[in-house]
Amino acid sequence: MSNPQRPLSPHLSIYRWPITMMTSILHRVTGLGLSVGFIVLCVWLFDAASGPGPYRLFTTAFGSIIGKILLVGWSFAFFYHLSNGIRHLVWDAGRGFEKATANASAWFVLILATLLTAVFWWIRS
Numbered sequence: 001m002s003n004p005q006r007p008l009s010p011h012l013s014i015y016r017w018p019i020t021m022m023t024s025i026l027h028r029v030t031g032l033g034l035s036v037g038f039i040v041l042c043v044w045l046f047d048a049a050s051g052p053g054p055y056r057l058f059t060t061a062f063g064s065i066i067g068k069i070l071l072v073g074w075s076f077a078f079f080y081h082l083s084n085g086i087r088h089l090v091w092d093a094g095r096g097f098e099k100a101t102a103n104a105s106a107w108f109v110l111i112l113a114t115l116l117t118a119v120f121w122w123i124r125s
Contacts, residue, residue, distance in 0.1 A: 018103070019103055019107060019110075023106040026080065026084075027081065029077075030080050030081045030084075034074070034078060037077065072117065072121060076114070079112070079116040079117050087109050
């Protein structure tokens with residue numbers, strides 16, 4: 001069945017990923033990340049209700065470098081998912097489908113999510 005004369009399909013490394021494709025993938029990844037974050041939130045609430053010992057253990061774990069990186073990642077995921085969700089609502093209204101507009105809104109969502117995350121952590125500290 002194999003025909004060596006037939007051209008092969010180009011590999012993904014040849015293609016340049018458009019920003020709209022990256023934002024679509026990132027929207028799905030941040031949704032999954034927020035699901036994991038919700039479980040961590042439930043564990044935090046459970047530990048807070050269990051007393052000072054379990055709560056101290058939890059806050060110590062998330063006070064570490066890895067814990068802080070996870071918290072910053074979850075806050076970025078929240079702000080990105082929120083911003084891109086609003087972008088999708090605009091699309092549901094039938095606007096923003098032109099290529100230039102879709103590319104510009106994709107960059108806007110990425111920049112806005114980054115800025116909101118930075119402002120959130122700046123205000124928090």
